[in-house]
Amino acid sequence: MGNGTTEKNIIIKGIGGFYYVKTADGVVETKPKGIFRNINIKPLAGDFVEIEEVNGDYVITEIHERKNSFLRPPIANVDRVFIVISTVEPSPNYTVIDKMTAICIKKGIFPDIIITKTDLLKDDGLSGIYEKAGFSVTDINMENADKEIIGMMKGGLSVFAGNTGVGKSTVLNRLFSHLDLETAKISRKLGRGRHTTRAVEIYDFEGGSVADTPGFSYIDTEREQPLYADEIEHLFPEISPYIGKCRFNDCSHTSEIGCAVIEKVKSKEISETRYKSYCDIRKEAEGISRWEQND
Ligand SMILES: Nc1nc2c(ncn2[C@@H]2O[C@H](COP(=O)(O)OP(=O)(O)OP(=O)(O)O)[C@@H](O)[C@H]2O)c(=O)[nH]1
Ligand SMILES: [Mg+2]
Ligand SMILES: [Zn+2]
Known part of the structure; x- marks a missing residue:
């Protein structure tokens, strides 16, 4: 099914062992074939796949070769990465941000930076740090920020990545009125480890697609994403x-x-x-x- 000539089947979300695949005929719930587990390949959101119906259930039978893939956030075939940083709540974690910029560049993607929460704490040099390094920086609270960001997102798959609570889902809700993503105040009591967005999910908009991703607060460059x-x-x-x-x-x-x-x-x-x-x-x-x- 859906193995059409023009539309490719793409995983838009994976959660609890199920993968949701967008086909020409709509979104179907699938399970990967056991064979992928044996060869240690885990399907990722963004993967182009072949699916087959077996006794009324759909299974992924093939994952097409990836253009690129990330482990944090887990997603494949990415065209653009926006690293979202807040001035405060949480304050910038430079190690994580700079590992992220390095990993993106290693994978051939020059990331863009989005800064949030300048209404709570004014940007005192944060954008300067990244502009000086050569990145494009957009402060979401500045006039025309929305237009600028949407303009950069046209064509292909964009990914919003960054620490938990920085406002990835909030920014996406604001940019695209058809989205209604769950957002939440970071709770001081619950502290670290509280993630509002639980899984990567890809959404279409006119002219492209975008992935909202769960936040993270560390990157293990030793085991997960090697940097030599x-x-x-x-x-x-x-x-x-x-x-x-x-x-x-x-x-x-x-x-x-x-x-x-x-x-x-x-x-x-x-x-x-x-x-x-x-x-x-x-x-x-x-x-x-x-x-x-x-x-
Ligand atoms: N004042 C202010 N609050 C913001 C801004 N952006 C986001 N927030 C708030 O920050 C909190 C966290 O936002 P989310 O969008 O849930 O953050 P997230 O990055 O998606 O977090 P995870 O899904 O856990 O990774 C929410 O209470 C938002 O309303 C901003 O520019 N200014
Ligand atoms: Mg979120
Ligand atoms: Zn030197």
């Missing part, structure tokens, strides 16, 4: 222009004399928080060798 020590300098757009310009050819840009990157941090051309993230991620990666893991 020698590639991290290439994944920070404000650092990569200085590769090869330091006194030592194998400069790690963390403590060496004659380091061109450290010079730029001193002269404030490179933001301190971004540089600190670079050093932290690099340190974390130093214990890992490429053959210990497969990505």
